[in-house]
Amino acid sequence: MSDSKNYFVHESSYIDEPVEIGEGTRIWHFCHILKNVTIGKNCVLGQNVMVGPNVKIGNNVKIQNNVSIYEGVELEDDVFCGPSMVFTNVINPRAFIERKHEFRKTLVKRGATIGANATIVCGVTIGEYAFIGAGAVVTKDVPPYALVVGVPARQVGWVCKCGTTLKFENNYAICKYCGNEYRLEGEKIIPIKEE
Numbered sequence: 001m002s003d004s005k006n007y008f009v010h011e012s013s014y015i016d017e018p019v020e021i022g023e024g025t026r027i028w029h030f031c032h033i034l035k036n037v038t039i040g041k042n043c044v045l046g047q048n049v050m051v052g053p054n055v056k057i058g059n060n061v062k063i064q065n066n067v068s069i070y071e072g073v074e075l076e077d078d079v080f081c082g083p084s085m086v087f088t089n090v091i092n093p094r095a096f097i098e099r100k101h102e103f104r105k106t107l108v109k110r111g112a113t114i115g116a117n118a119t120i121v122c123g124v125t126i127g128e129y130a131f132i133g134a135g136a137v138v139t140k141d142v143p144p145y146a147l148v149v150g151v152p153a154r155q156v157g158w159v160c161k162c163g164t165t166l167k168f169e170n171n172y173a174i175c176k177y178c179g180n181e182y183r184l185e186g187e188k189i190i191p192i193k194e195e
Contacts, residue, residue, distance in 0.1 A: 022059065040077065052089075058110070072103040072122060079108050082116035082134065089122045109144070113163060118153075131159045145182070145189040158182070158189050 006023040009015055013031040022041035027033065029047045037051050040059035050068040051057065057069065058077035065083050069075065072089040089103045104123035108114070112126045115134035126132065127144030136153040147157040147165060158166045160175035160182070167173055171184040181192040 046083070064116070070103075073106045073108070075108045076110040076112075078111040080113040082114055082118065084117050085114045086117075086119045087122070088120070091122060111161065112142075129159065129161050129163075131163060143187065143189075158184070161191070161194050 007021045007025040009027045010029050010031070012029045013027050015033045016035040018035060019033050020038045022039060022043065024042040025039055027045045031045050031049045033039070033051045034053040036054045039051070039057045040061065042059060043057060043061045043063070045063045046065040048066045049063050052069060052071040054071050055069050055073055057075045058079065060077055061075050061079045063069065063081045067081050067085055068087065070087050070089040073087045087106060089106070090099045091104060093099060106120060106122050107125045109126060109128045111129040112132070114120065114126070114132045115136065117135045118132045119137045120126070121137065121139045124138055124141050126138070126142045127146065129145050130142045131147045132138055132142065132153065133147070133149035136149050137151045138148065138153045142148055143155070145158050146155045147159045148155050158168070158173070160166055160178060160180050162175060162178045162180065164175050164177040166175060166182060168184050173182045174180070178195060180194045183190045183192055
């Protein structure tokens with residue numbers, strides 16, 4: 001564990017060694033952080049969060065109650081994991097077959113949001129600032145800024161960096177919430193002006 005105590009860990013939580021925890025991070029009730037984990041600065045881990053061995057979590061990440069971040073999952077900066085959302089790390093688990101050598105990497109890129117009770121099947125990449133709706137089941141890669149919902153998850157639109165749904169006209173959108181501007185090129189969104 002980091003020598004300097006410039007972060008908070010509730011007394012009911014367990015932190016294995018070695019672990020790196022960034023300044024300003026808060027780890028709340030009944031969490032368990034396993035060995036060789038790196039957690040960035042100013043993160044919040046809600047009640048009953050488990051972080052598996054060798055996981056890397058960026059800065060300013062918010063992980064709500066009852067989330068397990070298994071080995072093979074990486075969260076970049078500014079990621080939001082909603083309450084009780086689920087990651088997996090093996091595509092075809094069986095209780096009686098050891099498959100630790102088959103873990104598939106899951107990457108959640110900067111600024112992405114995963115809604116409450118969503119499931120992220122292992123082996124996918126969720127693009128920057130993508131928005132996964134509550135209860136969605138993600139089985140394939142999600143493009144940056146995409147809004148996906150349903151079972152299995154399908155793209156139904158685009159979102160601004162701030163998380164507001166965008167309305168495109170003539171392949172151009174301006175966010176009604178923050179004023180960011182975007183251009184749509186084929187299946188890709190291009191930021192023109194972002195704060």
